[in-house]
Amino acid sequence: xxxxxxxxxAVAVAMLALLAVAPVAIGGSRYMLSVLMNxxxxxxxxxxxxxxxxxxxxxxxxxxxxxxxAYTTAILMARYGVSYWIALPASALVAAALGALIGSFILKxxxxxxxxxxxxxxxxxxxxxxxxxxxxxxxRGITGLQQPFATDSALPMYYxxxxxxxxxxxxxxxxxxxRVGRIFHAMRLNEALAESFGTDVWRYRVVAFGIACAxxxxxxxxxxxxxxxxxxxxxxVEHSIYYMLYCxxxxxxxxxxxxxxxxxxxxxxELLSRFQQYQTLVYGVMMxxxxxxxxxxxxxxxxxxxxSRA
Amino acid sequence: xxxxxxxxxxxxxxxxxxxxxxxxxxxLHAPAxxxxxxxxxxxxxxxxxxxxLSGYLKPSSGRVLLHGQDITGMPPHRIARLGLxxxxxxxTIFPDLTAxxxxxxxxxxxxEATDIEVLLGAPRxxxxxxxxxESAREILELMELSSSADTAAxxxxxxxxxxxxxxxxxxARPQVLLLDExxxxxxxxxxxxxxxxxxxxxxxxxxxxxxxxxxxxxxAISDRIHVLHFGRKIAEGTxxxxxxxxxxxxxxxxxxxxxxxx
Numbered sequence: 001x002x003x004x005x006x007x008x009x010a011v012a013v014a015m016l017a018l019l020a021v022a023p024v025a026i027g028g029s030r031y032m033l034s035v036l037m038n039x040x041x042x043x044x045x046x047x048x049x050x051x052x053x054x055x056x057x058x059x060x061x062x063x064x065x066x067x068x069x070a071y072t073t074a075i076l077m078a079r080y081g082v083s084y085w086i087a088l089p090a091s092a093l094v095a096a097a098l099g100a101l102i103g104s105f106i107l108k109x110x111x112x113x114x115x116x117x118x119x120x121x122x123x124x125x126x127x128x129x130x131x132x133x134x135x136x137x138x139x140r141g142i143t144g145l146q147q148p149f150a151t152d153s154a155l156p157m158y159y160x161x162x163x164x165x166x167x168x169x170x171x172x173x174x175x176x177x178x179r180v181g182r183i184f185h186a187m188r189l190n191e192a193l194a195e196s197f198g199t200d201v202w203r204y205r206v207v208a209f210g211i212a213c214a215x216x217x218x219x220x221x222x223x224x225x226x227x228x229x230x231x232x233x234x235x236x237v238e239h240s241i242y243y244m245l246y247c248x249x250x251x252x253x254x255x256x257x258x259x260x261x262x263x264x265x266x267x268x269x270e271l272l273s274r275f276q277q278y279q280t281l282v283y284g285v286m287m288x289x290x291x292x293x294x295x296x297x298x299x300x301x302x303x304x305x306x307x308s309r310a
Numbered sequence: 311x312x313x314x315x316x317x318x319x320x321x322x323x324x325x326x327x328x329x330x331x332x333x334x335x336x337x338l339h340a341p342a343x344x345x346x347x348x349x350x351x352x353x354x355x356x357x358x359x360x361x362x363l364s365g366y367l368k369p370s371s372g373r374v375l376l377h378g379q380d381i382t383g384m385p386p387h388r389i390a391r392l393g394l395x396x397x398x399x400x401x402t403i404f405p406d407l408t409a410x411x412x413x414x415x416x417x418x419x420x421x422e423a424t425d426i427e428v429l430l431g432a433p434r435x436x437x438x439x440x441x442x443x444e445s446a447r448e449i450l451e452l453m454e455l456s457s458s459a460d461t462a463a464x465x466x467x468x469x470x471x472x473x474x475x476x477x478x479x480x481x482a483r484p485q486v487l488l489l490d491e492x493x494x495x496x497x498x499x500x501x502x503x504x505x506x507x508x509x510x511x512x513x514x515x516x517x518x519x520x521x522x523x524x525x526x527x528x529x530a531i532s533d534r535i536h537v538l539h540f541g542r543k544i545a546e547g548t549x550x551x552x553x554x555x556x557x558x559x560x561x562x563x564x565x566x567x568x569x570x571x572x
Binding site: 174175178179180182183185186189190192193195196197198199200201207 | 387404
């Protein structure tokens with residue numbers, strides 16, 4: 001267990017360090033910087049899904065909460081002229097509050113029933129924004145969002161992405177590596193036992209989900225100014241599934257798993273662009289191979305080879 | 311006379327057409343620290359009764375009162391908070407945590423820091439972990455599990471896991487501890503050790519209510535025994551009274567000799 005934690009922390013710190021110095025190595029390539037910014041944002045959102053896994057739920061509505069975060073930012077900025085630096089935390093809070101509210105009803109469901117409901121929820125959220133009339137501008141979306149930095153350089157937005165990713169990692173780490181995280185773990189393994197020594201399981205589920213949705217909202221807010229627009233279809237069920245896949249492929253036992261998965265899969269997809277129309281096919285085949293060969297994710301790679309000890 | 315420590319009043323539980331418990335009443339009176347056993351042949355409804363006392367099942371009718379407070383139908387975590395904690399019949403653990411981690415975690419009700427402080431890693435939370443870790447070590451020592459403190463639960467034998475389950479129950483600092491078949495699957499030597507530990511727990515002021523099949527252990531440790539048969543209570547008394555009660559003997563006739571051990 002100790003080596004798992006050390007490896008986890010080492011990977012997280014290493015990746016953040018690499019991201020911090022990457023612009024030097026990449027030179028001026030806006031394209032590569034934007035790929036990394038995309039990855040960082042996706043990692044942040046996927047970290048929320050990772051947290052939901054720790055309470056034993058497969059969360060396929062994270063795209064909905066990213067959308068809520070994105071629209072909160074867009075509406076606050078475009079309609080009310082609020083500064084991005086207020087809209088950003090507000091988006092996380094709104095997503096968290098709605099997540100806690102909705103979660104208090106749906107988290108009693110488990111397994112496939114919970115997951116099906118989250119798929120419906122993602123769609124419902126999209127439709128809500130589509131039919132939000134003047135407030136959300138429906139299918140036209142909200143465009144022309146100003147980036148918070150008055151400069152041509154991509155670097156400030158890049159470092160904002162890295163900073164937000166760091167925040168997401170710290171939050172996820174603290175949730176996981178604390179008594180609260182151990183209670184989540186206990187609840188997942190044996191709910192009746194956890195209840196017997198006084199754990200209010202319902203409350204902890206809502207707390208976990210609220211935090212997860214906050215990270216989704218935070219990521220959504222970033223994407224809103226990154227792409228400078230929000231549409232009802234900016235985050236769909238398909239995105240939810242990707243976030244989930246990043247967690248699976250990175251490794252559910254590792255806090256850095258969501259980030260590893262997001263970067264690996266996204267960059268892989270970009271690298272496969274040489275295959276043109278076969279890009280998705282090759283991508284799919286590689287994903288299946290990884291799932292079969294590394295069922296505990298990429299992060300577990302050497303642990304699979306070594307025999308396990310006490 | 312003050313309210314009984316724990317009281318079940320005419321508790322009934324039906325599952326569709328099956329009546330698991332019918333009109334079962336039981337009272338655990340002061341002073342604290344007594345050991346009361348609930349016995350009966352297989353299928354008598356003992357475990358169902360326990361689940362209703364501890365909040366895992368709602369009675370179809372009847373009341374459960376803890377120190378005079380109505381706890382009928384309350385969820386298990388609230389009942390635990392009020393001072394009644396249950397251990398489990400099945401070997402119930404968190405496989406990858408060590409024995410010490412189990413017992414430390416089970417102190418959940420007794421932390422001083424709020425969850426936010428825990429998440430922030432505040433000093434009060436860190437202080438909690440030290441304090442609760444020490445308490446966990448003390449409990450492990452009481453349960454004679456100190457040598458297993460740093461072993462993962464998946465590597466511990468059945469006998470020690472039972473004691474670990476009781477240790478977790480104690481970590482919640484109950485006034486009433488419900489032990490659901492604590493000696494099941496233990497050999498005679500392990501049973502003797504577990505019985506001695508149970509006596510020590512009761513002596514520390516915790517009232518113990520236990521469901522058991524091992525008659526020797528029940529007779530040795532109980533201050534009072536209640537007998538269930540086909541969901542109804544058929545007798546109540548001291549071990550001697552129960553041993554001589556014709557209704558009880560009749561209920562057990564037809565069971566194999568090993569089970570009787572009277």
